[in-house]
Amino acid sequence: MPSTLETTNKELFARFHRAVNTGDPDVITAAIDELVDPDVELHTSLPVPEPGVRAFHYVWTLLLRAYPDIQVHIQDLIAEDDKVVARSVVTGTHRGEYLGQAPTGRTVTYNEIFIARIADGRIVETWGVVDVLAQLRQLGAITL
Template identity: 60%
Template sequence: MLEVSNSGDMELIFRIFEECLQPDVLIRTELPVKTTGAQAFKDVFAMLYRAYPDLHVTVEDVIAEGDKVVARNTVTGTHQGEYMGIPPTGKSVTYKEIFIARFADGRIAEVWGVVDVLSQMRQLGAFPGGRGS
């Protein structure tokens, strides 16, 4: 799934989401979209790829126990499209995220995530303390 998400091919990414996620997957993290379930994943990825067309996720660690898998990731990209109200800056960003996925019947049924959005916003100049501020 990682190779697909790094491909930038939205049609392929959406198809893999449909195969790997239960349609009504429970997302236990606030998201900047109004949709739910698997559609919310599609909407978030579409938003990220519009903002960061060269988005790349590197998995740093994976831990599995029982029906859960935890992944700690580093995400990089160049801000080339609007992102959460911020017009394109051309700046490169690097941020961290951690996700926990619970599986049921061979598909992801529930997800918890922590994404360092503050770091993104600082690097884009929206808050003091980032690169170039």
């Protein structure tokens, strides 16, 4: 049976994704400022030119510009101690430049897995694996 901490951490992570799914930049910015520690550490294979919470703002600005209707559908949400793991399916319509690709109008669907470490009611560290290959393939940027 999950502890109160694990239940609370899962709800925090789900709240962040509910904000993201509004597509409203102001709502997303407010959620980031409330739920993400200013000195958050991001571990990702994609280059993020900003440190800390500014990295979150950078990523979501980039994603909203590329996919203004982006939706993150959490498939599994698992918590243990101070960590939450989410396996999600992401959908969006490519309406803006993304990773050097001009808008195509195509809808993309891709998978991602994120682990978040939470302390004092804020996300303090994340590790993410995003299927960028699936995105680029669906955008016609690469063929395999």
